[in-house]
Amino acid sequence: MRENTKYHNYRFIGKINVDEIQPWFDFTTTKPWDDPEIPWILDNKVRREILIILAKGPKTFQEIYERVNFSPKPLLITKEEYDCQISYNWTKKTVENHLMNLEWYNLIKLINKSYKLTIPILSTEETEKLEEYIVKFTENWITIIKQLGDEVKEKLGDLDKKTPLYEILIEKTIEKLYRILKEENLLPNQPNLKALWAEQLRKIKFEDWVAKNF
Amino acid sequence: MSGTEYPKEILESLEDYNIDIRDFMPGHGKGAKLLLNFNKISGLEQVDGVILKGREIENGIVADIIIMEGTKIEEPVHLCFGVNKETGVQEIFPRIIAEDNTEVTVQAHCSFPKANGLIHKMFGHFYIGKNCNFTYSETHYHGENSGAFVAPVAYMYVGENSVFENNFNLTRGTPGKVKIMIDIYAMKNSVIKSNIRAFGKSKKDSVRIRDSVFLEGENARSIIKMKAAARDGGEVLMYGITEGNAPNCNGHVECNEIVLGKGSICRARPFIRAIDPTSSVSHEASLGRFPQKWLDELLAKGLTEEEATQVLIEAMLQEE
16 A cells, blocks of 8 residues: 655654643643644544554454444433434444555554554553652652752853753753663664553543543 | 523623523523533523533533434524633533434523633533534633633534534634634534634734544535634634545635734634545635725725724624
8 A cells, every 4th residue: 555655755654742641732731732743643533543442452454443433422411311322433434544544654554454553552541550650750850950959050040040941951851861761772762752642541531530520 | 590690791791793692591582501600500491302411510510411313493502601700710511412313503602701811611522413403603702801711622523414513703802812622523424514703803812723624424525614813913823624534525624814903913724634535625715914905995985994994804704
């Protein structure tokens, strides 16, 4: 399916650089969706759903097709009060088109009749497992930042007045950290290695919240 | 419930649109109604074929609105989400399900007449079944202080052979900071019409609307019409997306924006994608000033340039 055109060079080959759960809109940060880094390929919910399905392991076309279709549920009304009869069924042709798109953009690949992700997608549970170490890393960083606070103020005080100094320092430190980790083979030497998040995770959180509160 | 229990400022706030919210209040007309005053349900009226259920939360409401199979109602289902305070955060989570073979109009009014640092957020889902005729109209008023931050997100699914019309109107008062995202998924043979109208009036106003139609079913058709104006430093971005993912689908994005006064900015970002080889999608956009000929014709009738411009903006924002 891969044609050899001049556009081949522009094909996405790195890792997607998306670091928000719902990058085009987040309730807490209200981070805008109109930032240019959002890849259009992820605009469509069906394609996001396919990526979520594949996050659980490689799947054949038929397995993906069977999982894409859905039936909505009300938020508050129970099944005893009302049983929704609506369902949304995508055709094989449309699912095929979405898969071709994802494959063209190198987000998935077809191996032995099974589609497989080329990028890491974490589930809510996997994300929660990371939390402990995120807290540990952050606490250590805070300790260092506090320890060096006076020294930074003394030596970079002038700069602090005209720039968001700590933002720059942290960003530059992360860049350096990445470089050194790659040099020491603790990170694979690939650009923009970040986990891809998907809006469905947000949806699951929202539905969890509804389930817990109502 | 009588109209007097709902804040007068909200009830009268849509007069500039020639809308009197009292006409939609419980006790008026036969439509189902759900009224929210910040985080309190002030009115709820059900009719045959419509189930309404709302639950108050700290900052707003979670609500289910179900239109039962085969229900055809002439009077609109009325939703009113008002806040009569200067500041605060209102969050609403509506879920609308219209079963197969239904015909209904949902009229939503969102009014924040005193907004001055007020935040309104929505996370809504609309599920329209097969063979439906569904119209959703949302009219907003954000006061005169450019003090609202409004950020609704809506996901809409339109079933086979259904006609769905979406209307959003924010042309009176001052918008403040507005970021809207609408995603519409169109199934086989469905028809989508989405009309967006917005007007930014000062440098404190920024309106960014992303309206997407994903043509997911064979022969699905859509048209997005975005009309906007920005004056006196206002900013408007209209981002219309149409994606043809299914055989023989057809979509169009149209965007007209008028920019007036120094420092104002209008942007259009039509983004169309044809993914199925038999799909067809197109766009057209025009941004900038009105043609001089139109202004000259009105000036010849004795209007000042400002009046003539106002007449043209009104006409553009009201036309179908």
